[in-house]
Amino acid sequence: MAEIRNVTVLGTGVLGSQIAYQVSFHGFAVTSYDIDDAALAAARDRFEKLAATYRAEVAGAGDGKAERAASRITLSSDLAAAVRDADLVIEAVPEDLALKEKIFGQIGEQAPAHTIFASNSSTLLPSAMKASTGRPDRFLALHFANQVWKYNTAEIMGTDDTDPAVFRAVVEFAETIGMVPVELHKEKAGYVLNSLLVPLLNSAIALGAGGYADPETVDKTWRIGTGAPFGPFQMLDVIGLNTPFNILVHGDDDAKRLAAWLKAGYIDKGKLGVASGEGFYKY
Ligand code: NAD
Secondary structure (H helix, E strand, O other), rough: OOOEEEEEOOOOOHHHHHHHHHHHHOEEEEEOOOOOHHHHHHHHHHHHHHHHHHHHHHHOOOOOHHHHHHHHHHOEEOOOHHHHHOOOEEEOOOHHHHHHOOOOOHHHHHOEEEOEEEEOOOOOOHHHHHHOOOOOHHEEEEEEOOOOOOOOOEEEEEEOOOOHHHHHHHHHHHHHOOOEEEEEOOOOOOOHHHHHHHHHHEEEEHHHOOOOOOOHHHHHHHHHHOOOOOOHHHHHHHHHHHHHHHHHHOOOOOHHHHHHHHHOOOOOOOOOEHOOOOOOEEE
């Protein structure tokens, strides 16, 4: 297995910028690809903000290390050039299967034969995309969480076609960049974390929407009963209420009722969570 030295990240949005920065911070050569100059200018801003965050929050980020991690990242809007020397490509483009298939199809022809491809998709299974890569044995999901420097899980999930040696190489890479690898033995929508979290959050919303208990009571029960530091409504405030709303509103009738409760009681009143200053709690 060729050593991973050069890493290319596709997409410089919320997650792509964080992944690229984290990989650069840990000493790898990183190329960040996005569609045009405007996106790349926004990326440069994101890297500078991340440098400031790391300086404030991450041990060992002082003495110019945080700034160097940002300035070392090569930015490119030329896809073929961006993947030409890549040992690993991590895809973090918008959550749209057709778009991801298109970009994997392109780099499948442009990247060297040894290059490993990984998708950071939260909701699409790697088997849905593997054919488009032209190299299903060298393809898997590598899923980061928002605020990678703090919530440092890296969920790693292959398909039936993923070469076990590729899986191991990506597990080792995740460790090297300061992540805690979470290995899935087979494909699962939601990986480990969201398989646990989403039902918990939905059950909490159902307790509130059904009038069984108010959010404070639900959270207090969860905290005391499990020793967890936060209850589900506190977590929902951090995530932002639009995210569960957008998922629930596309679900079955029960889910739609939960979405309607979130909308009428909170979202329509501008209570979107921590980011808006108020959600289930005031901040
Ligand atoms: P985002 O919208 O913030 O960023 C997407 C980026 O992709 C943008 O910079 C955009 O310019 C770029 N882009 C658009 N079209 C492109 C194309 N054709 N080729 C290359 N780049 C293109 O999205 P995000 O929140 O960073 O999510 C990206 C992926 O990461 C998704 O698959 C999502 O499921 C996953 N993810 C997101 C989070 C999260 O909390 N936001 C967490 C884990 C995983």
